[in-house]
Every structure is written in structure tokens, then in C-alpha cells.
Amino acid sequence: MNKLESYIEQLNAPAKADRLAALQNIADMFKSGEIPMPERNEDTNNHVHTTYSFSPYSPAKGVYMAYMSGLRTVGIVxxxxINGADEFIKAGEILxxxxxxxxxxxxxxxxxGYKGINLNNPDQPGTAYITFxxxxxxxxxxxxxxxxxxxxxxRHxxxxxxxxxxxxxxxxxGVSLDYDKDVLPSSMAHDGGGVTERHILFALTHKLMEKYTTGEAMLSFFxxxxxxxxxxxxxxxxxxxxxxIYDYDVLNLLKSEFVAKMFVPATDELVDVKEAVRFAKEIGAIPSICYLGDVGDSVTGDKKAQKFEDEILDDYIPVIKEIGFEALAYMPSRNTDAQIARxxxxxxxxxxxxISGEDINQPRQKFVCMKLREPGFxxxxxxxxxxxxxxxxxxxxKEAGIYSDKTKAAFPNMEDRIAAFKEIGLKYRR
Structure with a gap:
């Protein structure tokens, strides 16, 4: 293993200080000319998961992967x-x-009014993913x-x-799973990280890999x-x-086909949508509804063909607006041209x-969305x-944010608001 490979490996070290130190060492190698800088484009991605939820990448490594992919901006979600944010910000500054x-x-x-109705959550009707x-x-x-x-x-x-x-x-x-011994250690729960179904299924994946040591045996299990x-x-x-990355391929199949067998509907952990939007605005974040759209063939291999919001969209979006959402987040590569146009x-x-972004939580996913390079995006x-x-x-x-009353009074039209805040944002272009 050479010096660069060692630093890259350390980007997923247990301690944040070690991860950032490794990233600084890589940045120094770029600056000295010891290694070539990647070609930078104008690509953006606002939806990268890290080890603080589920991902192969720590915040530092997520930023590194984005940089090496040529992205101009990258967003942690x-x-x-939210505890990976500080490391993510620092990593961006370093690189x-x-x-x-x-x-x-x-x-x-x-x-x-959406009890029992599929929105954007494949596992539970009447609930939806949103972002701050x-x-x-x-x-x-x-x-x-x-x-x-x-x-x-x-959630625990x-x-x-x-x-x-x-x-x-x-x-x-002959397979057994322990939440404290097998699941929690694979997460960042000790530092405010989330623990998801993927953590549970990834722990199960490794238990299965211990027992079924050939591909044929694993296939027989399924x-x-x-x-x-x-x-x-x-x-x-x-x-x-x-x-x-065999373990991630097994995980994807488990996520697609096994969740229904072990799923327990969420109750207490589900904040009411109105309260969530209220709190987002209280802290100055942009409350955003996530759009999934009806799924045919899953791009990532972890979702079944299923209907979601498309049939109710014309009635749903006005309700979303009335609740107080200010943005809609989606992943262009997962949707058809007709869905995107709508x-x-x-x-x-x-x-x-x-708000666009490509969901990064496994190594087969690409940080760059080629769809965004097409005309019209x-x-x-x-x-x-x-x-x-x-x-x-x-x-x-907080009153200077894009959706504050003060800002809306100055720029009633969203396109004008976007132009004004783009000008602010470009001051932070690196």
C-alpha cells in the first residue's frame, strides 16, 4: 500500500480527527503536485449519505469521492x-x-388526510420522506x-x-443477530448517527456471508x-x-425483498409533518418534500416496482404548499422525462x-448525475x-434566508429569488 492509498483508507478511520488529518495530507499532495488534481466540472449533488446514516463513506471520504468525481458542490443528507455536518463542512474547506x-x-x-395512502415511502403508507x-x-x-x-x-x-x-x-x-453486538457497532450511533434498516440488514448480510460461503449457497438461502x-x-x-463489494450486493437484495418480512411500522419516531415543517423554519432550514414517483425497474436494485405519488400528484402538491414546504427534492436519474417535466x-x-441529488449510500452509485448535463437542466x-x-x-x-417574509417581499417570484441567492452562493464557489 502506497502513501496515497494509506491516506484514502484512513478517510474511514474511527476518529474524526484522524479522518480529517488524512484528508489534509491528500490535499497537501494535490497542492504540491505529487498527485494530479481531478478535472472539475459544474456538476452538483445535494443528496450524499455518510456513515452517520448508512454509507461506505465517512463525511470526509464522501467529500473526497465527490471531489475526485469532479463535482463543484456536494451536499450531505x-x-x-446531522452530526456528520461539521466534518463535511471542514472536509469541503480542506479540499x-x-x-x-x-x-x-x-x-x-x-x-x-393521507392515512393509508402511498406517498414516497416504499415501506409504510401514510408517511413520507422529507429533507431539511x-x-x-x-x-x-x-x-x-x-x-x-x-x-x-x-427508532432504536x-x-x-x-x-x-x-x-x-x-x-x-443457525443464524442469529444481536442489536447491541452486531448492529450498533456498524453505525455512528455513539456520535449522534442514525441507525437504519440498512444497518440491520448489513449486519445480517455479514452473518449470512459467514454461513453461506459460496454464491450458490447464498442464492439457495434466498x-x-x-x-x-x-x-x-x-x-x-x-x-x-x-x-x-459483494456484501453491498447482498444488502441490496435484502433491502428489496426482505424488508417486508421483518418490518415493524414506525409510530413514535414519526414527527407530524406540520410540526416538522414548523421546526425546519424555526432553525432556518428549507423544508423540502422528496419526490419518488412510480417505480418501474429500480435503478439501484433496492426497490420493487411500485406506485407512489404520481396518481395523486395534482392534488398532493397544493397540500404540500399549504403545509409550508418551500422546496421539492428529487433524483433525476431515477425518473422518466415525463415525470421530470410534470x-x-x-x-x-x-x-x-x-433540489436535485443522487442518493449515495452504496459503492455502485455514481456521484455525478449525467442526466443533469442534458439540455434543459x-x-x-x-x-x-x-x-x-x-x-x-x-x-x-435567519431572516435573510430564501423563504423568509422579508426575502419574499423583496423577491415575490421564485425565479428572482433563485437568481438573487445564486449570486450569494457563487461567492462560496471553490
Missing amino acids: DHDA GITTTIGMEIRVNFESV QGVPHDSIEKLDKWLGENVRKY IRNRKMVENINGLVNKL EDDMGITVKESAKKLILDRDCP IDALCRKYDFLQ KHLEDATWALVGHEYAATED
């Missing part, structure tokens, strides 16, 4: 957690890449406290029940023991036992900021710089 800060939670939509985007830096600590008290505390209780359900399915096969019909594309991955028209009609790049502008402006003064 962790499930139920010279603009960052944005956010987090993602599931909220309860039953109080606004452009979190002011001086609000990170307050947001972490809110998440700990209202979400993570209750539900997680333990899901582990019990898994054991009920696999104990008879097909014969669990009664799961495995698609040919996934079957090829499961049979390739020598793949260096979302774009609705966002313009209801004055929503459009320049507005998403502009919106990203406006998001950057909001984050820094709101850090200085």
Missing part, C-alpha cells in the same frame, strides 16, 4: 442525523469544494438535539423489534429458505462471491425550489447555488 448541509427523516402525513436542506451552521446543534429526542430515541426501540423479527426467520437456519424469486440481474451479483411544471406553478444547477446562498445567508441571519 443523512437519515435522522476546496462547496458543501451544503441537510438531513432526511420520515414524517407522519395522516393528520393532513440548507441547514444554517449555527442550527446544527439544535437540530441534533431535536432529532435525538424526537426520532432516534424511538423499533429497530430492536425488527431484529427480533429477523431472528424469528433465520434462527432455525430462493429455497426464504422463498424469494431473484431476478436474473441480481442473481448474477449474488453468484459472484469474489466481488469486492414535476418541473408543478414546482414552477407553486413556487417550489427544485441548467435550472437545477442554478437552484443548487441558490441553496448554497441560502445556507450561508441564513447562518448569518
Whole structure:
């Protein structure tokens, strides 16, 4: 292992100080000319998960991967957690890449008339994923406290029940999972990180890999023991036992086909949507609804074909606006051109900021969304710089944010607001 490889490996070290020190060493190698700098483009990605939710990448390594991919800006969005933000910001400063800060939670939509209706959560009707985007830096600590008290505390209780359900399915096969010994150590729960279904299933993955040491044996577990019909594309991955990221391929199949067998519906950890939006605005963040859209063939291999918001979208978006959401977040590579055109028209009609990003939580995913390089997507790049502008402006003064009454009075039209905040954001272009 050479010096650079050693530093890259240290980007996922247990201690934040060691991760940032390794990143600084890499930055010094760039500056000295010891290693070539990557070609930088104007690509942006506002939806990168880190080890503070589930990801192969620490905040420092996530920023490094974004930089090496040529991104101009990169945004952290962790499930139920914001404590990776400080490291993410510092990493951006070290490498010279603009960052944005956010987090993602599931909220309860039953109080606004959506009980039993599929929104954007494949696992539970009546609930939806939302994000807080452009979190002011001086609000990170307050947001972490809110998440700990209202979400993570209750999430652990539900997680333990899901582990019990898994054991009920696999104990008879000689496989056993322990939440404290197997799941928590793979997370950043000790530092305010979220613990997700993926953590549980990743721990199960490694237990299964210990027992089923060939691809054929693993495939037999899914097909014969669990009664799961495995698609040919996934079957090829499961049979390739020598793949260096084999555990993530097993995880994807578990996430797609196994969750329903162990899932426990969320209750106490689900903040009411109105309260979540209220709190987002209290801390100066942009409350954003996530759009999934009906899924045909899952791009990432971790979702079944399923219907979501598309059939109700024309009625749903006005409700979202009335609740107080200010933005809509989506992933262009996962949607059809028709879905994107429809979302774009609705966002313009209801004055929503459009936030784009590619969900990064596994090594096969690319940081660059090639779709954004196509004609007609320049507005998403502009919106990203406006998001950057909001984050820094709101850090200085919450009333200076993109959706404050003061700002809306000065710029009633969203396009004018985006132009004004893009100008602010570009001051932080690195």
C-alpha cells in the first residue's frame, strides 16, 4: 500500500480527527503536485449519505469521492442525523469544494388526510420522506438535539423489534443477530448517527456471508429458505462471491425483498409533518418534500416496482404548499422525462425550489448525475447555488434566508429569488 492509498483508507478511520488529518495530507499532495488534481466540472449533488446514516463513506471520504468525481458542490443528507455536518463542512474547506448541509427523516402525513395512502415511502403508507436542506451552521446543534429526542430515541426501540423479527426467520437456519453486538457497532450511533434498516440488514448480510460461503449457497438461502424469486440481474451479483463489494450486493437484495418480512411500522419516531415543517423554519432550514414517483425497474436494485405519488400528484402538491414546504427534492436519474417535466411544471406553478441529488449510500452509485448535463437542466444547477446562498445567508441571519417574509417581499417570484441567492452562493464557489 502506497502513501496515497494509506491516506484514502484512513478517510474511514474511527476518529474524526484522524479522518480529517488524512484528508489534509491528500490535499497537501494535490497542492504540491505529487498527485494530479481531478478535472472539475459544474456538476452538483445535494443528496450524499455518510456513515452517520448508512454509507461506505465517512463525511470526509464522501467529500473526497465527490471531489475526485469532479463535482463543484456536494451536499450531505443523512437519515435522522446531522452530526456528520461539521466534518463535511471542514472536509469541503480542506479540499476546496462547496458543501451544503441537510438531513432526511420520515414524517407522519395522516393528520393532513393521507392515512393509508402511498406517498414516497416504499415501506409504510401514510408517511413520507422529507429533507431539511440548507441547514444554517449555527442550527446544527439544535437540530441534533431535536432529532435525538424526537426520532432516534424511538427508532432504536423499533429497530430492536425488527431484529427480533429477523431472528424469528433465520434462527432455525443457525443464524442469529444481536442489536447491541452486531448492529450498533456498524453505525455512528455513539456520535449522534442514525441507525437504519440498512444497518440491520448489513449486519445480517455479514452473518449470512459467514454461513453461506459460496454464491450458490447464498442464492439457495434466498430462493429455497426464504422463498424469494431473484431476478436474473441480481442473481448474477449474488453468484459472484469474489466481488469486492459483494456484501453491498447482498444488502441490496435484502433491502428489496426482505424488508417486508421483518418490518415493524414506525409510530413514535414519526414527527407530524406540520410540526416538522414548523421546526425546519424555526432553525432556518428549507423544508423540502422528496419526490419518488412510480417505480418501474429500480435503478439501484433496492426497490420493487411500485406506485407512489404520481396518481395523486395534482392534488398532493397544493397540500404540500399549504403545509409550508418551500422546496421539492428529487433524483433525476431515477425518473422518466415525463415525470421530470410534470414535476418541473408543478414546482414552477407553486413556487417550489427544485433540489436535485443522487442518493449515495452504496459503492455502485455514481456521484455525478449525467442526466443533469442534458439540455434543459441548467435550472437545477442554478437552484443548487441558490441553496448554497441560502445556507450561508441564513447562518448569518435567519431572516435573510430564501423563504423568509422579508426575502419574499423583496423577491415575490421564485425565479428572482433563485437568481438573487445564486449570486450569494457563487461567492462560496471553490
